[in-house]
Amino acid sequence: MSDSKPTLETLRDTIDQLDRQIQELINKRASCAQQVADVKQAGMEEGEKAVFYRPEREAQVLRRVMERNSGPLNNESMARLFREIMSACLALEEPMSIAYLGPEGTFTQAAAQKHFGHAVRTLPMATIDEVFREVESGSAHYGVVPVENSTEGVVNTTLDSFTHANVTICGEVELRIHHHLLVGANTKENSISRIYSHQQSFAQCRQWLDAHYPAADRIPVSSNSDAAKRMQSEWNAAAIAGEVAAEIYGLKKVASNIEDNPHNSTRFLIVGREHVPSSGQDKTSIIVSMKNKPGALYELLAPFHEAGIMLTRVETRPSRDGTWAYLFFIDFEGHENTESVKNVLKHVEELAVYVKRLGSYPKAVL
Template identity: 55%
Template sequence: MSDKPSGSAVDNDVPSLQELRVSIDGIDQQIHQLLNQRAVCAQQVADAKFIEFEAAKAAGEDPQEVLFYRPEREAQVLRKVIDRNEGPLNGKVVAHIFREIMSACLALEKPMQVAYLGPEGTFTQAAAVKHFGHGVIPQPQQTIANVFSQVEAGESNYGVVPVENSTEGMVTHTLDSFLNSSLKIIGEVELRIELHLMAQEGVEAGAIKTIVAHQQALAQSRQWLDKHWPHVERVAVSSNGEGAKMAADDPTIAAVAGNMALEEYNLVSLSSSIEDFSNNTTRFLIIGREPVGASGSDKTSIAVTTRNKPGALFHLLQPFQDAGVMLTRIDTRPSRTETWTYVFFMEFEGHVEDPKVKEIIEALTEQSVVIKHLGSYPKAAL
């Protein structure tokens, strides 16, 4: 019986390093050829869509604009990638690779413009990259309201806005923006939030007079800042990217932001992982002008306005109980149109085309003042 360990350098079953390198080169060539085949197919898809569009116009119909991006289709593809993966690569790692392949191929059909809460280096930009890949044209905006208006005006194809944080709750500016907007939620993305305290390289700790960040980031690191920087003024700014930009221009300012801002503005991390909770996660919504078809694993968001009367909330919740549908989120905001009237933002599993969801919508319509469908969209695949 041999005493040599399995997989050792003298194992005759293991190819030589040179043979392995030749194999990798051959596989890379095959991958390259397949990538180009897929890209050609994507270009043909674009041509086919234009032909259908022009044929509809010639027939006297009034077709909608050509839709190149289909969120439900991409969610289905990514789920299949994860489900069929056999390793050794992790399923989500492979899905991220496919995400970039689809992004590059979609850019061949039509480059998409995506607005997000800027400037460069924000977590919203990171969320946009995670959801769309690097093949889109980023359009940073100063405020959440600007993201909405940019998409509404058609200056951007889609927008990305933060909606809730696992430790600090809902982003009210985003919720309020939906009340007067015709835009639909077409997707979601979750991002693990790791915060750094950053400043210019070579700056001494004693030189820091102000710490800046978005109010959510300051809240998410409040305990850590109280312990380590208790006497330094904290100032909330429009975004973490804006805070990092300020730190890059002023050696007396330190910023709380993420990795992307650290790299974008050539800052150094004074301390990393300063968020108070290790599972700190922010959820973002993708907004667009057109509704999305069912993907097979979806969520629906609605806004329901009702008067403040006994049993109002109970009657809103009862249809979900009766239909056996999971309500995943509910938040309340005061209505701005009538005193003591409230808007309930409700999120639940299913698509508006599902029979059970239709029953819920009908039941809520009967008892509410106003009901607004904000969108049905695929659950985050990555």
């Protein structure tokens, strides 16, 4: 009997045993989390409230989960489960409320739940400024706002809001976005003479289109879902759009993941009121105002280059105060508590009219 295949029944018994153990351990974990909260609260002054949510610690836990993961569940699924376990444990202490740029059902809500799990209350706000205000006033523990959107470029409102808001960046979230070439039920792959999509998606799939459909007309429309919708009544045409649009309009996939950059994604920032200690793999964001003179940006970036600090993003925005200055939004690797970053920031402060530190935070884990 020893090398015979297990039966359905014995496998289910094994699963039930495993579930029992998993449950016991999760409850033990929750008890430990409660004790952590007690220890933290005991260290507070009277009337002061301890901070229970630690972004850097969560990032470390998730990184370890992914590093040691041996499958069969993939790293992403496993990390998602641990996110939910941590979310449930944390909710025992402090049910968190998270303001986000609404309405409900948008990618920003998905980002909030990807980052905080589902044991939180998410509050949709009508504008980015309202999200910031909710956080500043303490009505929400954290806020989530889009900052780079692969179909709309940089979200300028978010950058502008950062210049006058009094919040700290505590984390970042990335949602991966894939593009597919889709056709209606009656269209044949070799008959495609027109391709519809949003301008940005064409840009993101240019190489692939040049290689596979060099002769097809590229017709820009207002959104990818608009492009997908047209396929219901168009022959000899294809649309570039995502999974959801393909499903809503019942389209066939001619080709999947046709974006030139496989890391095509939308990025969101988590804002809060506290500064986040180093998680070991961090980013820092600053706003720098420079006098409007030739070579200003080059001069500004030199100290980073010399210190060997990697820039992950630089955005330029005209200052709203007048034409005499430019604002640069700079993200770079490293935590503001490290010596090298401290030195660079000191150097930048000497060069610039004005520097605003937006915070150091763990790099997106998932």
